[in-house]
Amino acid sequence: MNNQITPWWREAIIYQVYPRSFLDTNGDGVGDLPGITEKLDYIAELGADIVWISPFFTSPMKDFGYDISDYCDVDPLFGTLADFDALIAKAHSVGLKIMIDQVLSHTAEAHPWFVESRKSRDNPKADWYVWADPLPDGNPPNNWLSVFGGSSWQWDSRRKQYYLHNFLVSQPDMNFHHPEVQQAHLDNLRFWLARGVDGVRMDACNFHFHDPALRSNPVATNRDTATVTDVNPYGMQAHIYDKTRPENIAFLQKIRTLLNEFGAVAIGEVGADDALGVMADYTADGDKLHMAYSFNLLTSTFTAAYIRSQVEEFEARVKGGWASWSVGNHDAMRVMSRWGGGAPTPALAKLVLAMQCSLKGTPCLYQGDELALLEAEVPFELLQDPYGITFWPEFKGRDGCRTPMPWTTEAPHAGFTSGTPWLPVAPQHLANAAAGQESDPHSPLNFARRLIAWRRQQPQLTRGDIVFFDAPEPVLALQRDLAGHPSVLAMFNLGPAPITFTLEQAAGAVVLSGHGLPGSVDGTSVTLPAYGAWFGSIAA
Structure with missing residues (x-):
């Protein structure tokens, strides 16, 4: 296919x-x-x-x-x-x-690739992972942090170098430049x-x-809280050199x-x-x-x-x-x-x-x-x-x-x-x-x-374009459009209390049943119970 x-x-x-x-x-x-x-x-x-x-x-x-x-x-x-x-x-x-x-x-540190890589600096897999020399004072080469907390660099006494781990210490990062x-x-x-x-x-x-020059990340302008919690300093950096x-x-x-x-x-x-x-x-x-x-x-x-x-x-x-x-x-x-x-x-x-x-x-x-x-x-x-x-x-x-x-x-x-x-x-x-x-x-x-x-019977919901309409919180109102089919209007009450509001786009919409969620429309007046929704069809 x-x-x-x-x-x-x-x-x-x-x-x-x-x-x-x-x-x-x-x-x-x-x-x-x-x-x-x-x-x-x-x-x-x-x-x-x-x-x-x-x-x-x-x-x-x-x-x-x-x-x-x-x-x-x-x-x-x-x-x-x-x-x-x-x-x-x-x-x-x-x-x-x-x-x-x-x-x-990354792999496990037990992966044969890493076992070989850490043995020396000149074996066939020596450069399969991200290795770096320490700074003159012995510190890691830059300020990169691990998602799981602390520095993303771990000292290895075999090679007398640091290796990169964006996650656990036991998860060394591979060198995709190779x-x-x-x-x-x-x-x-x-x-x-x-x-x-x-x-x-x-x-x-x-x-x-990763950045081959190993440049340090700058301070984050907007702290990243989408991928980590506020107890983790990872979000304090703008991650422009260690990923993406x-x-x-x-x-x-x-x-x-x-x-x-x-x-x-x-x-x-x-x-x-x-x-x-x-x-x-x-x-x-x-x-x-x-x-x-x-x-x-x-x-x-x-x-x-x-x-x-x-x-x-x-x-x-x-x-x-x-x-x-x-x-x-x-x-x-x-x-x-x-x-x-x-x-x-x-x-x-x-x-x-x-x-x-x-x-x-x-x-x-x-x-x-x-x-x-x-x-x-x-x-x-x-x-x-x-x-x-x-x-x-x-x-x-x-x-x-x-x-x-x-x-x-x-x-x-x-x-x-x-x-x-x-x-x-x-x-x-x-x-x-x-x-x-x-x-x-x-x-x-x-x-x-x-x-x-x-949903399978509504191709607009699987393939159609999407547009949103202004509605009072906590209502999410949207429309899905697919050529050759009537538009589907959908409204969702994301809150635990009933709500009634006016939505001009609901005028003329014909209710679509079969989804099992309660809600009603009278002209442009929409009533949604707690965690209710309404789906309607609008002729093209």
Whole structure:
């Protein structure tokens, strides 16, 4: 399939699986590939098209798979290559495509490449990683900071040099200025594409290159709080030399050429000071990434003005590219707690999904959000995330959104495992178990199934252009336009109280039913209950 001619991915729904916490089939307390295979029917019934699986490659697991020591094998914790092949076969049989994480910017320190690189300054892989001599006073070569806190430089006594790590000390950064490094990653990617993988999610895709001159970053004019917390000094710098370098464009073009050979797609994770601009650059002109997403909707800000500004700015800057709007993932507090405050209701989960599925872009859903799961409270003694352990108690890390999926109340640990789960099952999640929601026609799960199926029947919502209208907070009002079809007007009340307001664009709109959210329009008068929405059709 030529993706440039048939952009099926623009109409798709992505569902992210965090394999450690999805389903454990062998009782070791950690989810595995056979567990994902067992639940592919569940994902297909939800209405997803693409299953993004977080890393399952061989790893020492210091960052739970985002520190890879073998790019071309499955960690025994998750299964075998045969298990992966079975997963691919099952997915394709039920109409699902499989997207795997590709963590290219850094490896585990246990990777054979780094083991060799650190041995000396003149071995074949000596320059495969970013090494630098100390300053005359012994300090690191510049002021670059790690996302996880402190300097991004670590002294190595073997080479008597510093190596760069943008994340954990155990995650040394690769030197993408070396052509052999680029080729090695292209070869590894080809390995999985040849096994039937349909797409890749590029982790930290703007971290590949660094400034060869190692210039220090200047002080940030606007502190970056979208990707890090205010307890982390990382946001105090303008990150213009340690990431998002111009050389990355040509490398992404090489990846796109390879993907086109297999008809596969790529989505990039962008954490940057100017994330929307980078998203636009990386998806422009049809020769780099197919889609990109940022952390801009993974923040605590939940206002109509903010969401509108993010989409409008991207649309204004993009040149034929495409966004993927994500409101939840394995790195962010659960959206129900982040946007719902102290007492979120299931109505919020329904409203957020409908809003997300109405923005121009490919929605990316995170496992458990279809069940309206809240952020779990994990006590310090059970924390696993090194990020949270470092910044506790002001920042509790990412474990709260990574706890096991609650499948049923009829088995221990919500049916996730027969053993001891790697993170505890949140007691409050039992009421949201999937099995219980199956029998409730009004549950968030059944709503999600109906809403996604309904969206498929509205090509304006999957392919149309977008424009926003002024409406009082907390109302987000937008219109999707597609040639040859009536326009679709959509209005969302993002607040917990009913609201009535006037919107001139509603005049003459005919209600679109079937989405399941309450709201009404009388002429230009719009009434939306708490977390309500209204969809209407406007003749061209």
